[in-house]
Amino acid sequence: MTTTAVQQEGRANGLSGSTEAALGGATEKALRDVNFARQPLLNRDGMLCGFELKIQQVVTPQANPDADASGADAAGTDGGAPAHMSVQARNSALIRALMTPEVRLALTGHPAYIDVTRELLLDEVVKTLPAERFVFELPPEIEVDDELIARIVTLHGRRFRFVIDHVTQVDERFARLLPYAETVKIDLHRTQPALLPKLASVLKSAGKLLIAVGADTHEDFEIAFNLGFDRFQGYFFARPHTGETARRVSAPRHALLNLLQLLAGEPTVAQLEAELKLNPVLVMHLMRLANASGLALGLRVTTLRDAINATGTDKIARWTQLLLYADGRKVALEDDPLLQLAATRARFMELAVARLRDAGRDETDAAFLTGVFSFVDAVFGGSLETTLNVLMLSRPIRDAIAHHEGTLGTLLTLIEALERGAWDVADHACQSLAPLTRAEAAELALTAAAWAGIAERSAEAEGLERIED
Structure with a gap:
């Protein structure tokens, strides 16, 4: 979107002149290299309480000074990035995109849940994100060791919140992360049905908030609701x-x-x-x-x-x-x-x-x-x-x-x-x-x-x- 288009959009929405200028400034460049998809999270009353931001980084040779000699374009999967980008460049590009006015407005005042890599958590740039607006999801593939735990403790002290993402079973990695996580995401369709009630009961007893991932039907929602889940991610609310x-x-x-x-x-x-x-x-x-x-x-x-x-x-x-x-x-x-x-x-x-x-x-x-x-x-x-x-x-x-x-x-x-x-x-x-x-x-x-x-x-x-x- 061009600067003019962003400013016109701002005026159409009744935004102030200063907000128009902000939208027309950093947004175009920052969003050029990072694409977002927004998925709603609902509470037990069926109201919005947050969004997960699905992230894909796409960097053109012109936008990326760290590209290799071939200059080939590349794209990452959710949370990923082109291989030819340096870790710091990738992290900085993501943080700039997350801080754009359009991302803030798209969240409608609700927190954003974002998958984080080990490299992002260890990068000092992550501290520039406002803790009240972003919740860090720890993906299943993240390497858990003493260094990562120490970093999570440090960020927790700065009021950042953590979610253990896509839990399907209890293992050593899960046990190490659990004391530092406010919330646990459980995949309804990848967790064994016999394990689901016990897992939900134990985690609720431990004081954890539970998010049901994959609640795409009313039956999914009702199962998770009856098990005491606190949040629901899926499009059941948009189904007949x-x-x-x-x-x-x-x-x-x-x-x-x-x-x-x-x-x-x-x-x-x-x-x-x-x-x-x-x-x-x-x-x-x-x-x-x-x-x-x-x-x-x-x-x-x-x-x-x-x-x-x-x-x-x-x-x-x-x-x-x-x-x-x-x-x-x-x-x-x-x-x-x-x-x-x-x-x-x-x-x-x-x-x-x-x-x-x-x-x-x-x-x-x-x-x-x-x-x-x-x-x-x-x-x-x-x-x-x-x-x-x-x-x-x-x-x-x-x-x-x-x-x-x-x-x-x-x-x-x-x-x-x-x-x-x-x-x-x-x-x-x-x-x-x-x-x-x-x-x-x-x-x-x-x-x-x-x-x-x-x-x-x-x-x-x-x-x-x-x-x-």
Whole structure:
């Protein structure tokens, strides 16, 4: 992303001039060499409590003065880096990227869990990270000896927190690290089912927080929840569910669907006013949205008709689309995992399609709709096709969501890969999305996450508040 693009994004999000300058300064260079994927962690109430940052370092010869004579480009796996980089250069590049404003904004105020190498822990540069924002995950392959333990003790004294990552069994390495770890991550699908309850019980008795890795279905979540796990990493919350904890289609959501159907037909102000008057809750949110926008112009909106005129149908439509994902609980927007995921995906689709050749206003609108409605079955349950038809979406959008077909479908595949940190899948998707590259896509995904995270402070999105069911 160019400096100008970053600054424009900042203004679109309601950022101050100083923040724009910061975004336009170090971000472009730092994120050029390090790609991030963001995976949510949820607490027992189903709310966001952190993100794991999947990391891949990619260094071009021009950006890396330590490259070997061949100048060959190379890429590492999660937490890895090109072999031709010096350890210090690799560590410094990673720390610079982690400290960029876009990474900070993408975390929406939550801590980031990052895999650390032995070399990074022993490097003094690691101390420049703010301990309250980053949690260090100790991977299974890390070499544990007296030197590493001493370093962990030193960093622990500086308030850094540690997680033993991807535990599947108890061994000598695990036993040495356990006294210094606040949290243990247990892989639900690689741990023997008979061992899982005992392992969870012993660790809980020892006062450790437990994170369930691989909670991608509601069954996974319920098993881990019943065993007393504290955190859950996986996308179970974005899957349809018909059990007792399923989302119910409330009257406000029916109202939102009716409003979306009306907005799809280019309604008059009088038609919108009549529909909104049937739903006092929506009127309340629209008035807040309109006044948030109007305050910048020194205006005060006092009537519903004025609110519609001040806000505009485009903003009302997007506000309504995102409100579909708001559950009935009164929690902060940045803590709602499904709303954050839907908003991030929609914004990414919109930004990414604009990088393609011959993309215009219709394409960007269709891309946003594809992203925002790609989770609609998680809200309403039932048949995805039926729900998409009720929303009266165009055939390309429906095909993209239901079958991942067309350019929109490929973009959807791309953002899904970035959400999982599936770099090879992302590379493959980008082959048919030229000139968009995977590095650019990863940066756009961070930009989209930042947009979703600060949306409630944006004048355009003051209406993104919780609706009482």
